[in-house]
Every structure is written in structure tokens, then in C-alpha cells.
């Protein structure tokens with residue numbers, strides 16, 4: 001795949017209706033049958049398109065373009081995950097969070113049909129469960145923590161939080177029936193649990209617990225009667241905000257193969273929340289891609305020195321940039337080798353090419369289309385990166401994205417074919 005600079009997906013106005021129910025079903029297969037049936041009943045009751053809830057994690061089931069205020073904003077590949085801010089059932093679009101370079105968050109939209117609920121792992125259940133407790137959605141809190149208690153990785157933590165939260169919820173319902181004693185006596189233990197969670201490297205769980213306890217306290221005891229927090233809350237809010245932002249920005253960067261940026265986010269996120277599992281999971285992958293890109297760079301630099309090594313150097317360079325588009329040394333080397341690169345991707349039309357059959361005008365026009373229209377979203381690939389049969393397939397597929405007609409497509413293929421045949 002060529003490395004992406006920008007994917008301008010101008011075909012956005014295509015009809016949406018026939019696909020209306022697809023994401024609903026794809027979301028369903030990933031959930032339990034029970035839940036599917038409930039969701040289906042709700043779906044019929046509301047007569048609405050697939051709906052996601054604020055706080056859900058969703059992922060793209062195809063590559064798409066994020067829209068900001070209706071305008072193209074950023075390409076997003078299949079599989080990228082987002083957290084839902086709001087579901088606009090009437091427009092069948094979903095508002096999701098996007099974190100910009102300056103760390104501000106914007107709400108961007110995606111068509112509902114391109115999204116499915118992201119499968120939740122043990123950590124996802126744990127965090128969502130604790131956030132549900134914070135927001136006083138008791139059933140969801142119980143369900144999330146029960147699922148976490150079954151998870152092979154998080155079962156111990158899950159089970160102990162499950163016991164405490166279930167106890168707190170039971171005490172809260174007694175309190176609302178006029179008997180606050182057991183809730184009041186339980187709060188100091190819950191405050192200690194929050195301190196422990198923070199010590200374990202999970203401030204996001206600690207904060208959700210603290211805020212949930214505050215709310216229960218306000219509700220039943222007029223606020224003053226429960227034990228206060230033992231954590232520096234202002235500081236912990238800062239750290240949780242930073243780690244959540246880092247998770248989002250790291251995912252965004254990985255999706256676009258910006259591994260250097262991803263590494264920066266990882267470092268910042270792990271400083272704020274040292275055990276954050278999403279970051280730990282991304283860490284191994286990011287570090288491997290950076291190390292492999294480093295090897296590609298070394299290979300490219302080595303091969304350049306040999307007579308006839310240029311083409312190998314370019315191949316290594318291209319491979320490295322696919323892994324890691326924002327590696328500054330690879331980018332610098334590419335700039336240095338620009339003319340050699342052009343020679344291997346889009347050479348000028350020569351007499352030898354014309355000798356192959358196609359006329360000069362056709363080839364010139366094919367080259368012009370190729371070097372202008374096919375570079376709108378990414379760089380060109382090496383001519384000998386694939387056979388002519390493969391090129392025909394790729395150009396056929398890409399012509400739709402570049403809005404090229406059959407005649408134009410034919411000219412590009414003729415140019416690629418002639419240029420490839422005369423490649424030294």
C-alpha cells in the first residue's frame with residue numbers, strides 16, 4: 001500500500017439507504033444472543049436505524065472519511081476505533097471524538113452504517129463498568145464488572161471490584177429507603193480502594209470510583225456526612241485526561257502509520273497512567289514497526305553505496321515509509337533520492353517507450369494523469385513493485401477513487417506498461 005497523505009473521498013454523496021440495516025446486524029453477531037434479542041426489540045420499538053450509545057467504542061467496518069461540520073476532515077482506515085459522543089438516529093450518523101494536534105477534541109461524524117460495536121476485552125468491561133458506576137447506571141455497572149470478573153487477565157481485580165461495587169449499590173438502595181448507615185460506613189473502604197487502584201497504575205478506575213462514591217454520598221447524605229477522598233483529585237483528573245487523550249491519539253496515529261507520533265503519545269500516556277492496558281497493547285506493535293523501519297533505513301543507506309544498488313535502496317526506503325510515514329530520517333533520505341525515485345516511479349516518456357507501440361501523445365497524457373491524479377492521496381509506488389496484471393487490477397480499483405474514466409484509465413495503464421518495459 002502506498003503511504004497515505006490524504007484520502008479525499010469525494011464519492012461521499014452515494015446512496016446510503018440500501019445499507020441501512022447492515023451495521024445493526026454486524027454489531028449483533030458480536031454480542032450475545034440475549035443482548036441481540038433485547039437490542040432487536042428496542043430497535044423495533046423505536047423504529048430507528050442502528051443505534052450506538054454515548055461512551056460506546058465503535059470501529060469502522062470499511063475505510064471512510066471523517067467529516068467535521070459536513071466537510072472532509074481526515075481519512076480513517078477500516079478497523080479504526082472511536083468513542084461515541086452522540087448518535088444522530090435521524091441522520092443515521094454518529095458523532096465520535098477526534099483529538100487534534102493541539103490536544104483539543106472535536107466531534108466528527110461517520111455514517112452509522114460504516115460502524116460496528118468494537119468487541120470489548122476484559123479491561124474494556126472493567127473500565128466501562130466503573131464508568132457506569134460513576135454515572136449511576138447500576139445495571140450496566142454490574143454487568144461490566146461481572147464480565148471483567150470472568151476475564152483471564154483481569155479476573156482478580158474484576159472480582160474484587162465487583163464485590164465492592166455490588167455492596168455499594170445495595171447499601172445505596174437501603175440509603176434511599178431511609179437507612180444510610182451501611183453506605184456511610186462503607187465509604188472509607190471505597191476511598192481506600194481508590195487509593196490502591198491509583199497505586200496499581202490505574203488512576204482511571206480510581207477516579208471513576210471516587211466520582212461514583214461522591215454522587216451516592218450527595219444523594220443520600222446531603223453531601224457532608226460521608227468520608228472525604230484521600231486522593232489529590234485535581235491532580236488525578238489531570239492524569240486521567242492525559243492518558244485517555246493519549247489512548248485516542250495513539251490509536252489515530254497507528255491507524256495512519258505515524259509511528260513516531262504514536263510513540264510520543266505512548267510515552268506521555270504511560271507517564272500519566274503507567275498500567276493503562278490499551279497503551280501497553282499498542283506499545284509492542286509501535287516499537288516493532290519503528291525498529292523495522294530503522295532496519296529499512298539502514299538497508300537503504302547501505303545499498304545506495306553500491307553500483308546498481310539504487311533500486312534496492314529505493315525499495316527498502318519505500319518499505320520503511322509504509323511502516324512509519326513520519327520517520328524523519330526516512331523522509332530526509334527520500335528527499336535526497338528524489339530524482340532516482342522519479343526515475344523508478346514515473347520516468348519521462350522516451351523514444352524507447354514509444355517504440356513499444358503506444359503513441360507519444362497517449363503516453364505523455366498517461367504520465368500526466370498518473371503523476372497528478374494518482375498522487376492526490378499518496379506517493380507513487382515503484383514501477384517494478386508488481387506485474388502488469390497486478391497494475392491493471394490496482395489502477396482499475398483506484399480509477400474510481402481518482403474519478404477517472406475508462407479512456408483515462410487505459411492511458412495510465414499504457415504509460416505504466418511502456419515505462420515498466422524500458423526500466424533498466
Ligand code: HEC
Pocket residue numbers: 001002004006007008009010063370373374375376377378381394395398399401402404412
Ligand atoms: C482518493 C484517494 C486516492 C486516489 C486518487 C488514488 N488512490 Fe491509490 N490508494 C488510496 C488508498 C486509501 C489506498 C490504501 C489501501 C486501499 O484502500 O486499497 C491506496 C492504495 C494504492 C496502492 C497500493 C494497493 C495495494 O494493494 O498494494 C496503489 C498501487 C495505488 N493506490 C495506486 C493508485 C493509482 C495508480 C491511482 C491513480 C489511478 C491512485 N492510486 C489514486 C487512495 C487513493
